[in-house]
Amino acid sequence: MAARQRRPVALTDSWCTGEARTLTGVGTPGVSLKASQFTESVIREMTRRCVELHGADAVNFAQGFPDFDAPQELLEAAAHAMRDGHNQYGTTWGAPELREAIADSYSFHFDRVLDPAREITVTCGSTEAMIAAMLGLVDPGDEVIVLSPFYENYGPDCILTGAAPHYVTLHEPDFHIDLQELERAFKPRTRAIIVNTPNNPTGKVYSMEELHLIAELCRRYDAIAVTDEIYEHLVYEGEHVRIGSLPGMYERSVTISGISKTYSLTGWRVGWLIAPPHLTEGIRKVHDFLTVGAAHPLQLAAAEALRLPDAYYDRLLADYRERRDLLVGGLRQLGFACEMPAGAYYVMADIAAFEFPDDYTFAQHLIERFAVATVPGSSFYHLPELGRHKIRFSYPKKIATIERGLERLAPLRQRVTAGA
Numbered sequence: 001m002a003a004r005q006r007r008p009v010a011l012t013d014s015w016c017t018g019e020a021r022t023l024t025g026v027g028t029p030g031v032s033l034k035a036s037q038f039t040e041s042v043i044r045e046m047t048r049r050c051v052e053l054h055g056a057d058a059v060n061f062a063q064g065f066p067d068f069d070a071p072q073e074l075l076e077a078a079a080h081a082m083r084d085g086h087n088q089y090g091t092t093w094g095a096p097e098l099r100e101a102i103a104d105s106y107s108f109h110f111d112r113v114l115d116p117a118r119e120i121t122v123t124c125g126s127t128e129a130m131i132a133a134m135l136g137l138v139d140p141g142d143e144v145i146v147l148s149p150f151y152e153n154y155g156p157d158c159i160l161t162g163a164a165p166h167y168v169t170l171h172e173p174d175f176h177i178d179l180q181e182l183e184r185a186f187k188p189r190t191r192a193i194i195v196n197t198p199n200n201p202t203g204k205v206y207s208m209e210e211l212h213l214i215a216e217l218c219r220r221y222d223a224i225a226v227t228d229e230i231y232e233h234l235v236y237e238g239e240h241v242r243i244g245s246l247p248g249m250y251e252r253s254v255t256i257s258g259i260s261k262t263y264s265l266t267g268w269r270v271g272w273l274i275a276p277p278h279l280t281e282g283i284r285k286v287h288d289f290l291t292v293g294a295a296h297p298l299q300l301a302a303a304e305a306l307r308l309p310d311a312y313y314d315r316l317l318a319d320y321r322e323r324r325d326l327l328v329g330g331l332r333q334l335g336f337a338c339e340m341p342a343g344a345y346y347v348m349a350d351i352a353a354f355e356f357p358d359d360y361t362f363a364q365h366l367i368e369r370f371a372v373a374t375v376p377g378s379s380f381y382h383l384p385e386l387g388r389h390k391i392r393f394s395y396p397k398k399i400a401t402i403e404r405g406l407e408r409l410a411p412l413r414q415r416v417t418a419g420a
Protein backbone atom coordinates (compact mmCIF):
# COMPACT_ATOMS: atom_id res chain seq x y z
CA MET A 1 0.00 0.00 0.00
CA ALA A 2 1.32 3.45 -0.87
CA ALA A 3 2.52 5.53 2.04
CA ARG A 4 -0.02 8.05 3.20
CA GLN A 5 0.60 11.31 1.40
CA ARG A 6 0.86 14.34 3.66
CA ARG A 7 0.57 17.74 2.11
CA PRO A 8 2.35 20.53 3.93
CA VAL A 9 -0.26 22.52 5.79
CA ALA A 10 -0.24 25.95 7.30
CA LEU A 11 -1.58 26.25 10.79
CA THR A 12 -2.48 29.67 11.99
CA ASP A 13 -2.68 30.75 15.58
CA SER A 14 -6.28 29.57 15.65
CA TRP A 15 -4.91 26.04 16.01
CA CYS A 16 -2.40 26.88 18.66
CA THR A 17 -2.23 28.58 21.97
CA GLY A 18 -2.89 32.12 20.94
CA GLU A 19 0.59 33.29 19.95
CA ALA A 20 0.80 34.14 16.26
CA ARG A 21 2.75 31.44 14.52
CA THR A 22 2.73 29.49 11.29
CA LEU A 23 3.87 25.90 11.16
CA THR A 24 4.70 24.30 7.85
CA GLY A 25 5.65 20.75 7.17
CA VAL A 26 4.50 17.47 8.61
CA GLY A 27 5.97 17.42 12.12
CA THR A 28 6.77 14.08 13.70
CA PRO A 29 6.04 11.24 11.27
CA GLY A 30 2.86 9.46 12.18
CA VAL A 31 1.62 12.10 14.57
CA SER A 32 -0.93 14.66 13.41
CA LEU A 33 -0.10 18.31 13.77
CA LYS A 34 -2.99 18.60 16.19
CA ALA A 35 -1.79 15.80 18.42
CA SER A 36 1.76 17.13 18.39
CA GLN A 37 0.54 20.33 20.05
CA PHE A 38 -0.30 18.87 23.43
CA THR A 39 1.40 16.56 25.86
CA GLU A 40 0.43 13.68 28.07
CA SER A 41 -1.81 14.74 30.96
CA VAL A 42 0.48 16.07 33.69
CA ILE A 43 -2.01 14.86 36.31
CA ARG A 44 -1.83 11.27 35.14
CA GLU A 45 1.94 11.58 34.58
CA MET A 46 2.46 12.52 38.25
CA THR A 47 0.35 9.56 39.39
CA ARG A 48 2.31 7.22 37.12
CA ARG A 49 5.72 8.48 38.28
CA CYS A 50 4.82 8.12 41.94
CA VAL A 51 3.42 4.63 41.47
CA GLU A 52 6.46 3.57 39.38
CA LEU A 53 8.77 4.61 42.22
CA HIS A 54 6.70 3.60 45.25
CA GLY A 55 3.97 1.18 44.12
CA ALA A 56 1.10 0.80 46.59
CA ASP A 57 2.93 2.96 49.14
CA ALA A 58 2.32 6.11 47.07
CA VAL A 59 -0.05 8.71 48.52
CA ASN A 60 -1.82 10.11 45.49
CA PHE A 61 -2.92 13.71 45.97
CA ALA A 62 -2.43 14.21 42.22
CA GLN A 63 -5.34 12.60 40.45
CA GLY A 64 -8.89 13.43 41.46
CA PHE A 65 -10.26 9.98 42.11
CA PRO A 66 -11.46 8.53 45.41
CA ASP A 67 -9.55 5.84 47.29
CA PHE A 68 -12.84 4.74 48.89
CA ASP A 69 -15.68 2.75 47.41
CA ALA A 70 -18.87 3.90 45.75
CA PRO A 71 -22.23 3.21 47.42
CA GLN A 72 -22.70 -0.56 47.58
CA GLU A 73 -26.21 -0.42 46.11
CA LEU A 74 -24.86 1.12 42.90
CA LEU A 75 -22.29 -1.66 42.49
CA GLU A 76 -25.09 -4.12 42.94
CA ALA A 77 -27.32 -2.29 40.46
CA ALA A 78 -24.54 -2.56 37.84
CA ALA A 79 -24.04 -6.28 38.48
CA HIS A 80 -27.79 -6.75 38.30
CA ALA A 81 -28.02 -4.90 34.96
CA MET A 82 -25.30 -7.15 33.52
CA ARG A 83 -26.91 -10.33 34.79
CA ASP A 84 -30.25 -9.11 33.42
CA GLY A 85 -28.74 -9.10 29.94
CA HIS A 86 -28.19 -5.36 29.29
CA ASN A 87 -24.84 -6.05 27.68
CA GLN A 88 -25.29 -4.88 24.11
CA TYR A 89 -25.26 -1.40 22.60
CA GLY A 90 -27.85 0.78 24.25
CA THR A 91 -29.57 3.77 22.64
CA THR A 92 -26.83 6.04 21.32
CA TRP A 93 -28.20 9.14 23.11
CA GLY A 94 -28.28 7.20 26.37
CA ALA A 95 -30.45 4.56 28.00
CA PRO A 96 -33.99 5.97 28.29
CA GLU A 97 -34.02 5.07 32.01
CA LEU A 98 -31.01 7.29 32.64
CA ARG A 99 -32.18 10.17 30.47
CA GLU A 100 -35.49 10.11 32.29
CA ALA A 101 -33.76 10.09 35.67
CA ILE A 102 -31.63 13.07 34.56
CA ALA A 103 -34.73 14.95 33.37
CA ASP A 104 -36.47 14.22 36.67
CA SER A 105 -33.64 15.45 38.81
CA TYR A 106 -32.61 18.53 36.76
CA SER A 107 -35.95 19.95 35.54
CA PHE A 108 -36.45 21.64 38.90
CA HIS A 109 -33.05 23.38 38.68
CA PHE A 110 -33.79 24.82 35.25
CA ASP A 111 -37.39 25.66 36.13
CA ARG A 112 -38.64 23.86 33.02
CA VAL A 113 -39.65 20.34 32.04
CA LEU A 114 -36.60 18.87 30.31
CA ASP A 115 -37.32 16.55 27.40
CA PRO A 116 -35.20 13.38 27.65
CA ALA A 117 -35.84 12.69 23.96
CA ARG A 118 -34.37 15.96 22.68
CA GLU A 119 -32.41 17.71 25.41
CA ILE A 120 -30.39 15.08 27.25
CA THR A 121 -27.47 13.07 25.90
CA VAL A 122 -25.45 10.51 27.84
CA THR A 123 -21.72 10.38 27.09
CA CYS A 124 -18.57 8.53 28.15
CA GLY A 125 -17.90 10.78 31.11
CA SER A 126 -18.10 14.53 31.11
CA THR A 127 -14.77 14.39 29.30
CA GLU A 128 -16.49 13.14 26.17
CA ALA A 129 -19.37 15.55 26.75
CA MET A 130 -16.98 18.51 26.55
CA ILE A 131 -15.19 17.46 23.36
CA ALA A 132 -18.50 16.43 21.73
CA ALA A 133 -19.97 19.85 22.59
CA MET A 134 -16.92 21.64 21.21
CA LEU A 135 -16.83 19.61 17.99
CA GLY A 136 -20.59 19.83 17.55
CA LEU A 137 -20.90 23.58 18.13
CA VAL A 138 -17.60 25.31 17.42
CA ASP A 139 -15.93 25.80 14.03
CA PRO A 140 -12.20 26.08 13.31
CA GLY A 141 -11.18 29.69 13.81
CA ASP A 142 -13.98 30.49 16.27
CA GLU A 143 -12.81 31.99 19.53
CA VAL A 144 -13.51 30.21 22.77
CA ILE A 145 -12.96 31.94 26.10
CA VAL A 146 -11.21 29.84 28.74
CA LEU A 147 -10.75 31.13 32.29
CA SER A 148 -7.28 30.35 33.54
CA PRO A 149 -6.14 28.36 35.55
CA PHE A 150 -8.29 25.66 34.02
CA TYR A 151 -8.85 21.91 33.95
CA GLU A 152 -6.16 20.69 31.59
CA ASN A 153 -8.51 19.03 29.07
CA TYR A 154 -9.85 22.32 27.78
CA GLY A 155 -6.59 23.16 25.97
CA PRO A 156 -6.54 19.96 23.86
CA ASP A 157 -10.33 20.29 23.40
CA CYS A 158 -9.71 23.67 21.72
CA ILE A 159 -6.84 22.33 19.61
CA LEU A 160 -8.82 19.31 18.42
CA THR A 161 -11.74 21.57 17.53
CA GLY A 162 -9.52 24.09 15.76
CA ALA A 163 -10.85 26.83 18.04
CA ALA A 164 -8.70 29.77 19.07
CA PRO A 165 -8.67 29.86 22.87
CA HIS A 166 -8.81 33.31 24.41
CA TYR A 167 -7.56 33.02 27.98
CA VAL A 168 -8.82 35.28 30.74
CA THR A 169 -6.92 35.12 34.02
CA LEU A 170 -8.60 34.38 37.34
CA HIS A 171 -6.87 36.65 39.83
CA GLU A 172 -5.37 35.51 43.12
CA PRO A 173 -5.78 35.15 45.99
CA ASP A 174 -9.48 34.30 45.51
CA PHE A 175 -9.26 33.64 41.75
CA HIS A 176 -11.83 36.29 40.86
CA ILE A 177 -12.65 37.51 37.38
CA ASP A 178 -11.73 41.08 36.50
CA LEU A 179 -15.09 42.04 35.02
CA GLN A 180 -13.64 44.55 32.59
CA GLU A 181 -11.05 42.08 31.37
CA LEU A 182 -13.79 39.57 30.65
CA GLU A 183 -15.84 42.16 28.84
CA ARG A 184 -12.84 43.02 26.65
CA ALA A 185 -12.31 39.33 25.84
CA PHE A 186 -15.70 38.94 24.17
CA LYS A 187 -15.64 39.74 20.45
CA PRO A 188 -17.88 39.15 17.44
CA ARG A 189 -15.83 35.96 16.73
CA THR A 190 -16.46 34.58 20.22
CA ARG A 191 -18.48 31.42 19.83
CA ALA A 192 -18.36 30.02 23.35
CA ILE A 193 -17.04 30.38 26.88
CA ILE A 194 -16.12 27.38 29.02
CA VAL A 195 -17.14 27.84 32.63
CA ASN A 196 -16.22 25.32 35.30
CA THR A 197 -17.96 25.93 38.61
CA PRO A 198 -17.15 24.67 41.21
CA ASN A 199 -13.70 24.86 39.78
CA ASN A 200 -10.78 22.56 39.29
CA PRO A 201 -7.97 23.37 40.13
CA THR A 202 -8.77 26.34 42.40
CA GLY A 203 -11.82 25.24 44.41
CA LYS A 204 -13.44 28.51 43.38
CA VAL A 205 -17.22 28.80 43.15
CA TYR A 206 -18.20 31.56 40.74
CA SER A 207 -20.10 34.43 42.33
CA MET A 208 -23.58 35.49 41.21
CA GLU A 209 -22.10 38.72 39.89
CA GLU A 210 -19.55 36.83 37.76
CA LEU A 211 -22.16 34.39 36.42
CA HIS A 212 -24.57 37.20 35.57
CA LEU A 213 -21.86 39.06 33.69
CA ILE A 214 -20.90 35.91 31.74
CA ALA A 215 -24.58 35.41 30.90
CA GLU A 216 -25.02 39.02 29.85
CA LEU A 217 -21.95 38.84 27.57
CA CYS A 218 -23.12 35.54 26.04
CA ARG A 219 -26.44 37.13 25.19
CA ARG A 220 -24.81 40.29 23.84
CA TYR A 221 -22.35 38.40 21.61
CA ASP A 222 -24.66 35.50 20.76
CA ALA A 223 -22.20 33.08 22.37
CA ILE A 224 -22.73 29.71 24.05
CA ALA A 225 -21.85 28.96 27.68
CA VAL A 226 -20.47 25.44 27.95
CA THR A 227 -20.49 24.76 31.65
CA ASP A 228 -18.63 21.92 33.29
CA GLU A 229 -20.54 21.28 36.53
CA ILE A 230 -19.08 17.93 37.48
CA TYR A 231 -18.59 19.19 41.08
CA GLU A 232 -22.17 20.53 41.35
CA HIS A 233 -22.79 18.69 44.65
CA LEU A 234 -19.58 19.88 46.31
CA VAL A 235 -20.32 23.47 47.28
CA TYR A 236 -19.35 24.07 50.91
CA GLU A 237 -21.05 27.44 51.37
CA GLY A 238 -24.14 28.65 49.59
CA GLU A 239 -25.71 26.94 46.61
CA HIS A 240 -24.58 25.81 43.21
CA VAL A 241 -25.86 28.18 40.52
CA ARG A 242 -26.36 26.78 37.02
CA ILE A 243 -25.64 29.32 34.33
CA GLY A 244 -28.29 27.67 32.14
CA SER A 245 -30.90 28.64 34.73
CA LEU A 246 -30.20 32.39 34.45
CA PRO A 247 -32.62 34.53 32.40
CA GLY A 248 -32.32 33.93 28.66
CA MET A 249 -29.49 31.42 29.10
CA TYR A 250 -31.08 28.01 28.65
CA GLU A 251 -31.25 28.51 24.88
CA ARG A 252 -27.51 29.23 24.74
CA SER A 253 -25.99 26.89 27.23
CA VAL A 254 -24.73 23.34 27.46
CA THR A 255 -24.64 21.94 30.99
CA ILE A 256 -22.25 19.08 31.57
CA SER A 257 -22.05 16.72 34.52
CA GLY A 258 -21.76 13.05 35.33
CA ILE A 259 -21.45 10.37 37.98
CA SER A 260 -17.67 10.33 38.44
CA LYS A 261 -17.35 12.72 41.36
CA THR A 262 -20.79 12.70 42.99
CA TYR A 263 -20.98 8.93 43.32
CA SER A 264 -17.23 8.08 43.44
CA LEU A 265 -17.45 6.20 40.15
CA THR A 266 -14.71 7.76 38.02
CA GLY A 267 -13.97 4.45 36.30
CA TRP A 268 -17.48 3.91 34.96
CA ARG A 269 -17.19 6.74 32.46
CA VAL A 270 -20.78 7.94 32.48
CA GLY A 271 -21.55 11.62 31.98
CA TRP A 272 -24.20 13.75 30.29
CA LEU A 273 -25.09 17.00 28.58
CA ILE A 274 -28.25 19.03 28.95
CA ALA A 275 -28.84 21.41 26.05
CA PRO A 276 -31.74 22.82 24.03
CA PRO A 277 -32.73 20.74 20.97
CA HIS A 278 -31.06 23.06 18.43
CA LEU A 279 -27.68 22.54 20.16
CA THR A 280 -28.25 18.90 21.14
CA GLU A 281 -28.73 17.97 17.49
CA GLY A 282 -25.14 18.81 16.49
CA ILE A 283 -23.61 17.41 19.67
CA ARG A 284 -25.42 14.08 19.27
CA LYS A 285 -24.06 13.57 15.76
CA VAL A 286 -20.51 13.99 17.04
CA HIS A 287 -21.17 11.78 20.06
CA ASP A 288 -22.54 9.01 17.83
CA PHE A 289 -19.39 8.87 15.72
CA LEU A 290 -16.98 9.39 18.61
CA THR A 291 -18.13 6.62 20.92
CA VAL A 292 -21.58 5.27 19.90
CA GLY A 293 -22.48 5.33 23.57
CA ALA A 294 -21.47 4.84 27.17
CA ALA A 295 -21.45 1.39 28.82
CA HIS A 296 -25.06 0.26 28.79
CA PRO A 297 -25.36 -1.62 32.13
CA LEU A 298 -23.50 1.16 33.93
CA GLN A 299 -25.96 3.72 32.59
CA LEU A 300 -28.78 1.71 34.17
CA ALA A 301 -26.97 1.72 37.50
CA ALA A 302 -26.33 5.47 37.07
CA ALA A 303 -30.10 5.95 36.82
CA GLU A 304 -30.36 4.39 40.28
CA ALA A 305 -27.67 6.77 41.54
CA LEU A 306 -29.74 9.77 40.51
CA ARG A 307 -32.60 8.48 42.62
CA LEU A 308 -30.60 8.38 45.88
CA PRO A 309 -32.25 10.39 48.68
CA ASP A 310 -31.17 13.90 49.76
CA ALA A 311 -29.44 12.39 52.79
CA TYR A 312 -26.83 10.88 50.44
CA TYR A 313 -25.79 14.35 49.20
CA ASP A 314 -25.76 15.81 52.71
CA ARG A 315 -23.42 13.03 53.86
CA LEU A 316 -21.22 13.41 50.78
CA LEU A 317 -20.75 17.12 51.44
CA ALA A 318 -20.15 16.67 55.17
CA ASP A 319 -17.47 14.03 54.47
CA TYR A 320 -15.75 16.23 51.90
CA ARG A 321 -15.85 19.21 54.25
CA GLU A 322 -14.04 17.14 56.86
CA ARG A 323 -11.39 16.07 54.33
CA ARG A 324 -10.96 19.65 53.12
CA ASP A 325 -10.56 21.07 56.63
CA LEU A 326 -8.05 18.40 57.59
CA LEU A 327 -5.92 18.84 54.48
CA VAL A 328 -5.98 22.64 54.33
CA GLY A 329 -5.32 22.95 58.09
CA GLY A 330 -2.41 20.51 57.77
CA LEU A 331 -0.91 22.21 54.74
CA ARG A 332 -1.04 25.62 56.41
CA GLN A 333 0.78 24.22 59.43
CA LEU A 334 3.48 22.87 57.16
CA GLY A 335 4.08 26.32 55.68
CA PHE A 336 1.94 26.28 52.53
CA ALA A 337 -0.21 29.33 51.90
CA CYS A 338 -3.67 28.38 50.65
CA GLU A 339 -7.17 29.73 50.39
CA MET A 340 -9.95 27.56 51.82
CA PRO A 341 -11.64 26.06 48.72
CA ALA A 342 -15.34 26.97 48.48
CA GLY A 343 -16.14 23.97 46.29
CA ALA A 344 -14.89 20.88 44.41
CA TYR A 345 -12.08 18.80 45.97
CA TYR A 346 -8.84 20.59 45.15
CA VAL A 347 -6.59 23.09 46.80
CA MET A 348 -3.95 25.22 45.10
CA ALA A 349 -1.12 25.63 47.59
CA ASP A 350 1.56 28.30 47.38
CA ILE A 351 5.08 26.85 47.76
CA ALA A 352 7.06 30.09 48.02
CA ALA A 353 8.02 29.37 51.65
CA PHE A 354 10.02 26.28 50.65
CA GLU A 355 12.36 28.13 48.29
CA PHE A 356 12.40 25.58 45.49
CA PRO A 357 13.25 26.80 41.98
CA ASP A 358 9.84 25.87 40.57
CA ASP A 359 6.71 23.79 40.90
CA TYR A 360 8.00 20.81 38.87
CA THR A 361 11.15 20.46 40.96
CA PHE A 362 9.06 20.71 44.11
CA ALA A 363 6.47 18.13 42.95
CA GLN A 364 9.27 15.79 41.88
CA HIS A 365 10.93 16.22 45.29
CA LEU A 366 7.66 15.27 47.04
CA ILE A 367 7.42 12.13 44.93
CA GLU A 368 11.04 11.05 45.42
CA ARG A 369 11.49 11.97 49.05
CA PHE A 370 8.01 11.40 50.55
CA ALA A 371 6.16 9.17 48.04
CA VAL A 372 3.49 11.89 47.77
CA ALA A 373 2.11 12.84 44.34
CA THR A 374 0.75 16.35 43.61
CA VAL A 375 0.41 18.34 40.39
CA PRO A 376 2.68 21.26 39.41
CA GLY A 377 0.55 24.40 39.32
CA SER A 378 1.94 25.66 36.00
CA SER A 379 0.21 22.83 34.14
CA PHE A 380 -3.15 24.53 34.75
CA TYR A 381 -2.21 27.93 33.31
CA HIS A 382 -2.02 29.32 29.80
CA LEU A 383 1.03 31.27 31.00
CA PRO A 384 3.00 28.65 32.96
CA GLU A 385 4.87 31.30 34.94
CA LEU A 386 1.63 32.18 36.75
CA GLY A 387 1.61 28.73 38.36
CA ARG A 388 5.33 28.24 39.01
CA HIS A 389 4.89 28.86 42.73
CA LYS A 390 1.95 26.52 43.20
CA ILE A 391 1.09 22.87 43.42
CA ARG A 392 -2.37 21.31 43.46
CA PHE A 393 -3.52 18.79 46.03
CA SER A 394 -6.72 16.79 45.52
CA TYR A 395 -8.52 15.31 48.49
CA PRO A 396 -11.08 12.66 47.49
CA LYS A 397 -9.23 10.42 49.94
CA LYS A 398 -9.90 8.56 53.16
CA ILE A 399 -9.13 10.57 56.30
CA ALA A 400 -6.38 8.03 57.04
CA THR A 401 -4.79 8.68 53.63
CA ILE A 402 -4.82 12.45 54.17
CA GLU A 403 -3.28 11.99 57.62
CA ARG A 404 -0.61 9.70 56.21
CA GLY A 405 0.23 12.19 53.46
CA LEU A 406 0.50 15.08 55.93
CA GLU A 407 2.70 13.03 58.29
CA ARG A 408 5.05 12.23 55.45
CA LEU A 409 5.32 15.90 54.53
CA ALA A 410 6.10 16.92 58.14
CA PRO A 411 9.86 17.43 57.45
CA LEU A 412 8.90 20.30 55.13
CA ARG A 413 8.01 22.30 58.23
CA GLN A 414 11.63 22.19 59.40
CA ARG A 415 12.72 23.42 56.02
CA VAL A 416 10.58 26.55 56.42
CA THR A 417 11.75 27.04 60.01
CA ALA A 418 15.39 26.53 59.02
CA GLY A 419 15.03 28.96 56.13
CA ALA A 420 13.24 31.54 58.27
Ligand code: PLP
Pocket residue numbers: 064124125126127128151196199200228230257258259260266269270271
Ligand atom coordinates in the same frame (compact mmCIF):
# COMPACT_ATOMS: atom_id res chain seq x y z
N1 PLP B 1 -14.21 18.17 34.41
C1 PLP B 1 -13.47 18.54 35.46
C2 PLP B 1 -13.44 19.97 35.86
C3 PLP B 1 -12.71 17.59 36.15
O1 PLP B 1 -11.97 17.98 37.20
C4 PLP B 1 -12.73 16.23 35.74
C5 PLP B 1 -11.92 15.22 36.41
O2 PLP B 1 -11.05 15.47 37.18
C6 PLP B 1 -13.54 15.90 34.66
C7 PLP B 1 -14.26 16.89 34.01
C8 PLP B 1 -13.63 14.49 34.17
O3 PLP B 1 -14.88 13.99 34.46
P1 PLP B 1 -15.39 12.59 33.90
O4 PLP B 1 -14.81 11.52 34.75
O5 PLP B 1 -16.88 12.67 34.00
O6 PLP B 1 -14.94 12.48 32.48
